[in-house]
Amino acid sequence: MFKLNLKIALRNLWKNKGFTLINIGGLGIGLASCMILLLYVAYEWGYDKQFTNYDKTYIVYNNQKTPTETFSFAATPGVLADEAKQTVPGIEKIARLDYPTDRLITYKQNSFKKGSVFVDADFTKIFDLKVLKGNPSAFLKNPNSIILTETLAKNLFGNEDPLNKTLKLDNTEELKVEGVVADVPKNSSIQYEFLMPWALYEKLNQWTKEASWGSNFCLTFVQFKDNSFFENANKQFHRMIKSHDKGSNGELFLYPLAKWHLYSKFENGVPVGGKIDQLKIFFLLAFCILLIACVNFMNLSTARSEKRAKEVGVRKAIGSSRNALVGQFMMESMLMALMSMLIAFVLIEISLPYFNSIIGIQLSIDYSNWQFWGTLFGLTVLTGLLSGSYPAFYLSSFAPIKVLKGFTLSGRSSLSVRKGLVVFQFVFAACLIVCTIVIYQQLNYIKNKPIGYNKNNLIEIPIQGNLKTPAKREILKDQLLKSGAVTSVTNFSQRLTAGGNNGYDVSWPGKNLNDKILINFRFTSYDLIKTTAMELVDGRDFNPQFADSTNVLINETFAKIMGMTKPVGSKIKWGNTDITIIGVLKDYVMESPYQKAKPVLIGMSDGPARYVIARLNPDQNVSASVATIDDIVKKLNPEYPVDRTFVDDSFEGKFANEKLLGTLSNWFGGFAVFISCLGLLGLALYMAEQRKKEISIRKVLGASNFNILTLLNKDFIKLVAIANVIAFPLAYIIINKWLSGYEFKVSISVIPFAIAAILSLIIAILTVSVQSVKVAKSNPIDALKYE
Incomplete structure (x- = not known):
């Protein structure tokens, strides 16, 4: 059978x-x-689910509560790990690590600036690294040791055995290769190409040894023997900071490693979604x-x-x-x-x-x-x-x-079902068209919204190697300006587009002492406004003609928080230091262009500088200017690669998720429309075949080709119109829900719906007409000769 x-x-x-x-x-x-x-x-x-015990592994999060909101982040005190291991039952492994950072690693003539992490020894067990060479039980116990990934080992040593070879970190620290591990999976949140012991991090950053419970500077991962310990452990973590620092507003909690990537968005201390x-x-x-x-x-x-x-x-x-x-x-x-x-x-x-x-x-x-x-x-x-x-x-x-x-x-029941199915297809297609248009509108709205400075032709050069010396930075600035490749240069303590570096220790007249308000700190040198084209609302920029070491710039948001209409000239306190506000900057975008600006205070100090920011000369060819800059930087800092970046490229990276959503909606929405058109074409073939005799009789009675086309298209246009009527309220609900996640958002206008209606009708008419024209031009005798 x-x-x-x-x-x-x-x-x-x-x-x-x-x-x-x-x-x-x-x-x-x-x-x-x-x-x-x-x-x-x-x-x-x-x-993060490729690790053996990922379901028993947690990252420690920190809730910082203020009178208006709660900030959630993964930074924790360095002293936490030892305290938790001694006092919290059920912890099998615990590890600190710094944030993954690109650092220079050198072997003979081979130098690479690659992702690195300083970690505690338990890190290798929590994330059960696949060891290719070396003794895993001895990993990271020697302060001057290093573990390489397979690709980096190959790049550095070729076919040589890397074990026990000596490398240099940032041309200063000599490290012995203890092992080689498999490359990190791309879908792991912690990305690195070499690991170094936490003891070395403390050696290079002496301040971390004295850092107390109020200093959050590392990530902490905890793995339990069994998840039955989780609930009580989480309660202990809640109390841990305040039990050691009564004045702190921090509260720790354990967050599952499996959720870290997908549920990374927090509002007032509660996860509300993210990539999921x-x-x-x-x-x-x-x-x-x-x-x-x-x-x-x-x-x-x-x-x-x-x-x-x-x-x-x-x-x-x-x-x-x-x-x-x-x-x-x-x-x-x-x-x-x-x-x-x-x-x-x-x-x-x-x-x-x-x-x-x-x-x-x-x-x-x-x-x-x-x-x-x-x-x-x-x-x-x-x-x-x-x-x-x-x-x-x-x-x-x-x-x-x-x-x-x-x-x-009669086909009435089947025809009604078929019509219902066609309507369903075009409901989905119309919804996708509307949603895709609104996604692109939102993206363009945010990208074209003023950001508080001019990101075009602005480059950032990391301060590393020889450039860490203030004298070398002065030489760099002088040579860049003399070359004509740039028009102005300044230093900055962060990337312009980056967040972080904040605290609560700023006070002003009238501030409630119990209020904990998180202020973002930045440090710069002269010519900040000239270089970045930030907008000065009131006051002045830092100037070498004045003694500005205790003077600061603030943004509009900070001025509003302090309740000052004319803050220029006002004295406030930063820790125990009296400082004077000399200028108010228009709010500029740092972290997310979708959220309101956070309060910013900018001090005048070259010490914390991490980036040189330069404005390219608009009268010069961009490629030639960049080549000149690279040449100057390389001569002053030959041991490091030139890895300068354009600020607008960094800014563009902030739209990655929305661009991905828009692109995929566009492509797969197109496929959905195409598949719907195939179905419409097949149905038009059938309908034309069914009505062949009717059409022939109409032609014999004098109907024109246009009349026939109108007759055949009319039913399908009705179906598409009905689909749009159903689709538009659905699309509105979906897109309104999506936009609710943004503080700055485009208003939903009639334009996306009008475009979707016109497009769907045009698509339907063209699809059906492909077959209808053929039927309309056919000879009526062929259909009626046997009647």
Whole structure:
């Protein structure tokens, strides 16, 4: 029986090549789109879950409470680890690490500036590193040791054995290679290419040894013997800072490592989402695209119901049961799904490189992974069952006597179902069009919103090596200005686009002593405003003609918090030091361009400088100016690579998530529209075939081609119009919910809805007209000669 059903299925597919191609093409694109999106979702979902005991591992978070809000961040005191290990039951391993930073590592003539982390020895066990060379039990116990990843070891030593070789860190500290470990998985939140012991970090940063419970400067990871210890441990962590520092407003809590990447957004001390929100959208998008491909199959299969009716009648008359017929039609759909899977597989392989270039990661198919094959096979079976279920039960329901007597199916019920399915497809397509337009509107709104300084032609040069000497920085500034490549130069303690470096120890007249207000600190040298083009609302910039060592600049937000309408000239306290406000800057964007500005205080000091900021000469060629700058920096600091960056590139990186969402919505929304058009084309083919005689009679009676086109398009335009009426309220709710996550957002106008309505109508008319023109131009004699 199976062999017979297979033969019948293959003959039917071959006989109706047009419908077969449309069905297989639509299902293939749907499956490919679904699989690519699921690969991405699986990649993101797998963040930090590749480690053996990730489910028992937690990162310590810090809630800093103020009268208005609670700030949540992962920085903790350095003294926490030892205290927790001694006092908190159930902790099996605990490790501190500094924030991953690029540092210079040198072996003979090979120098690389790569990601590094100072860690406690337990780090290697918590994140169970795959050891390729060395003795893991001895790792990081020697203060002057280092562990390399496989790629860095290869770059430094080639084919030499790296063990016990001596490297130099930042051309000062000599380190002995203790081991080589496998490269860090790309979907791990902690990225590094070499590890060094925490004892070395304390040696290089002497202040950390005296740092108390009020100094948050490291990450802390905790792994329990068993999760039964978690609840009591978490309560102990809550109390830990205040038990040692009564005046502190910090409260620690344990956050699961598995949630760190996906649920990274906090509001008032509570996780409210993050990357997971985007992942949910892509997961839903994946199955919606597959669903509309299945809808196509249902539509086209039921559209051919009249042609299959006699076959059903004959087979029932000779004894075939309904179950056997259902099996026959399900086999056809499964066969179609398997063919689509092959097409999808080819499409995935072809499109993955391009998709990777869009999202900036390297997704790949692991052919040895049973989960991939299981998912692909499962999706194929699901597609076959979903797309074939309704046609199978509908077609097998025909009564043989009525069909064989020449009864013509009215098709009203099936037609209404088909119309409903077309409406569903275009509801989804219209929603995607509206959402994609609003995403791009929001992106453009934020990108074009004033940021408080001119980021164009502004470059940042990290202060490292010889440039750490103030005299060398002065030489650098002098040579850059004399070269004509730049017009002004200043120093800054952070990247312009970076956050961090803040505290509570600023007070002013009238401030409530119990209020804990977090102020961001920055340090600069002369010509800050001239170089960055920050806007000065009142007062002046730092000037060598004045003694500005105890003078500061503040931003508008800080002035508002202090309640000062004219703050210039006011004296405030920074710790125990009296300082004077000499200027008020317009709020500028530091961390997120989507959120309101935070209070900023900028002091005049060259000591904490970490970056040289230079404004390129607008009258010079950019490439030539950059080459000149690189040459000057390299001569002054030959042992370090020149890794200057453009500020606008750093700023552009802040829109990565929104750009990714917009790009993927654009591409996969396009696929959804294309699949919907395939279904519409197939339905138009059927409708034109059904109405061939009617059209011929109308032509004989004098109807023009335009009249025929209008007749055939009218029904489909109605369906698309109904779809838009349903889609627009849904799209509004979805996009309004998405925009609610931003403090600065575009208002939802009628424009996206108008564009979606026009686009969907044009798409429908063009799709249907492809077939309608052919029918309208046909000779009526061909349809009426047997009447």
